[in-house]
Amino acid sequence: MKVFNTQTRRKEEFVPVEPGKVKLYACGPTVYNYFHIGNARPFVIFDTLRRYLEHRGMEVAFVQNFTDIDDKMIRRANEEGITVKELADRFIAAYYEDAAALGIRPATVHPKATEHMPEIIDIIEKLMAKGLAYAVRGDVYFDTQAYKNHYGKLSGQNMEDLESGARVDVDEVKQHPMDFALWKTQKPGEPAWESPWGMGRPGWHIECSAMSMKYLGETVDIHGGGQDLIFPHHENEIAQSEGATGKPFVRYWMHNGFLNIDNEKMSKSLDNFLTVRDIRQQYDPEAVRFFLLSAHYRSPLNFSAEQIEQAKAALDRLYTARDNYLFILEKAEDKTSSDADTVLMDTAKAAVVRFDEAMDDDLNTADAMGVLFDLVKQANIGLGTDSAKAAVQAVLDAFAAMGDVLGLVKPKQQEDDAQVEALVAARATARKERNWAESDRLRDEIKSLGYTVEDTAQGQKVRKG
RNA sequence: GGCGCCAUAGCCAAGCGGUAAGGCGAAGGUCUGCAAAAUCUUUAUCACCAGUUCGAUUCUGGUUGGCGCCUCCA
Numbered sequence: 001m002k003v004f005n006t007q008t009r010r011k012e013e014f015v016p017v018e019p020g021k022v023k024l025y026a027c028g029p030t031v032y033n034y035f036h037i038g039n040a041r042p043f044v045i046f047d048t049l050r051r052y053l054e055h056r057g058m059e060v061a062f063v064q065n066f067t068d069i070d071d072k073m074i075r076r077a078n079e080e081g082i083t084v085k086e087l088a089d090r091f092i093a094a095y096y097e098d099a100a101a102l103g104i105r106p107a108t109v110h111p112k113a114t115e116h117m118p119e120i121i122d123i124i125e126k127l128m129a130k131g132l133a134y135a136v137r138g139d140v141y142f143d144t145q146a147y148k149n150h151y152g153k154l155s156g157q158n159m160e161d162l163e164s165g166a167r168v169d170v171d172e173v174k175q176h177p178m179d180f181a182l183w184k185t186q187k188p189g190e191p192a193w194e195s196p197w198g199m200g201r202p203g204w205h206i207e208c209s210a211m212s213m214k215y216l217g218e219t220v221d222i223h224g225g226g227q228d229l230i231f232p233h234h235e236n237e238i239a240q241s242e243g244a245t246g247k248p249f250v251r252y253w254m255h256n257g258f259l260n261i262d263n264e265k266m267s268k269s270l271d272n273f274l275t276v277r278d279i280r281q282q283y284d285p286e287a288v289r290f291f292l293l294s295a296h297y298r299s300p301l302n303f304s305a306e307q308i309e310q311a312k313a314a315l316d317r318l319y320t321a322r323d324n325y326l327f328i329l330e331k332a333e334d335k336t337s338s339d340a341d342t343v344l345m346d347t348a349k350a351a352v353v354r355f356d357e358a359m360d361d362d363l364n365t366a367d368a369m370g371v372l373f374d375l376v377k378q379a380n381i382g383l384g385t386d387s388a389k390a391a392v393q394a395v396l397d398a399f400a401a402m403g404d405v406l407g408l409v410k411p412k413q414q415e416d417d418a419q420v421e422a423l424v425a426a427r428a429t430a431r432k433e434r435n436w437a438e439s440d441r442l443r444d445e446i447k448s449l450g451y452t453v454e455d456t457a458q459g460q461k462v463r464k465g
Numbered sequence: 466g467g468c469g470c471c472a473u474a475g476c477c478a479a480g481c482g483g484u485a486a487g488g489c490g491a492a493g494g495u496c497u498g499c500a501a502a503a504u505c506u507u508u509a510u511c512a513c514c515a516g517u518u519c520g521a522u523u524c525u526g527g528u529u530g531g532c533g534c535c536u537c538c539a
Binding site: 009026028030038039071155204225226227228229230231255260265266294295298301302307310312317358364366367370372373374377431436439443452453455456457461 | 467468469470471476477478479480486487488489490497498499500501502503504531532533534535536537538539
């Protein structure tokens with residue numbers, strides 16, 4: 001598999017440190033609110049990456065953190081009149097619900113910053129011991145000047161350029177404008193933890209380093225996040241991690257492009273923030289996932305109602321196709337494959353190969369989805385009453401393999417409803433008698449129970465919805 | 466000022482040296498008691514200019530138009 005590495009700015013062959021095992025870390029949400037559609041993009045992307053790696057037989061240790069202590073958390077908790085912990089608990093629970101709706105599987109571990117104070121403090125102490133950090137009145141800062149050799153290597157900036165672009169109102173406590181906080185001293189009313197520098201809380205960047213190292217070791221294979229995290233967040237993670245361990249922190253950096261809303265950047269000032277929680281009220285979340293995977297992960301993507309509706313229509317085609325194949329499978333005979341069957345089985349196998357090739361090319365989900373639709377097209381043409389069971393099954397297997405990686409098209413569940421079955425049976429009789437009025441009446445009645453019945457060459461096909 | 470990205474049909478989006486995947490939408494056929502589904506046909510010289518090349522959407526330079534980071538942010 002090839003992966004675009006932000007650090008080198010080119011596609012590189014992905015080789016995990018340990019063959020067959022992948023250590024993957026993705027920056028998770030700060031749980032001060034429901035996560036928004038822009039947050040959802042990396043979650044879906046790295047979930048898909050993880051699924052794909054597993055599909056290729058890799059064992060993936062996937063860590064995605066929760067930032068449950070920072071300025072925004074404290075401010076929001078104060079506004080709500082609850083503790084930071086209560087706020088975090090509420091939105092962590094909400095995260096799992098919304099993520100599940102988007103087909104995002106839970107990571108191997110979802111560590112919380114507040115539960116890793118010893119690990120965080122440990123790294124800071126190492127940095128202090130190496131002269132790469134300094135304490136000032138209870139704050140601790142990373143000393144970019146002392147470290148300077150590599151600072152800026154991920155974002156492609158050098159210290160001088162960063163300085164010239166830096167804000168003028170330099171915090172006087174810091175020795176250098178680029179220095180960043182590892183530990184912040186407690187302010188009145190804020191949650192705080194004990195440390196060698198007094199009561200306080202960790203800076204934002206250090207928590208990811210601490211949790212990544214704790215669960216995945218000093219070097220991870222892939223670290224992902226949004227492009228806006230490249231600087232300063234990931235740059236700082238590298239500095240503090242490599243400063244502390246002397247080892248490479250991350251082998252491949254993957255960053256997803258932005259998601260805009262109606263061609264504008266999502267921002268609070270524009271008041272165009274869309275949370276997944278809200279979107280779920282209006283749209284099928286699976287269509288949202290489809291939409292998020294419909295473009296390459298590094299491209300910018302524009303969210304609009306029209307896009308979601310298009311995605312929904314496309315998704316429906318997939319569901320209809322899958323349900324048709326399942327219906328045909330039930331009726332299909334377990335017979336020797338015809339030439340046409342053999343061709344179709346080969347097509348199905350080839351599709352998975354092409355799908356993998358697309359995904360191997362820096363996770364080209366758009367291309368991969370095209371392969372899925374190609375298979376659907378071929379199967380819709382080739383599969384019919386006279387297809388051998390093996391051919392139908394081959395198509396379904398290929399379909400499922402691709403769908404599983406994309407996290408799209410959920411497995412069909414049995415929908416036994418005695419009342420509906422009786423109506424369908426009655427309708428079959430009416431149809432045999434060519435009593436179309438009764439047939440249509442029964443179809444309406446079935447519809448009113450929430451099912452749709454379609455007439456095919458093989459008889460009636462019923463589906464929910 | 467520094468670093469970087471993008472421009473492909475009505476909409477979305479792959480491709481990235483040998484004359485354009487796929488989806489949505491639209492129009493017209495086929496099948497069907499009707500409906501649904503499916504299927505067939507039609508719907509693009511790839512922003513502009515100049516180079517390199519036998520050949521460029523694909524490489525180089527430029528122009529125009531969007532956008533991001535450099536400050537909390539996925």
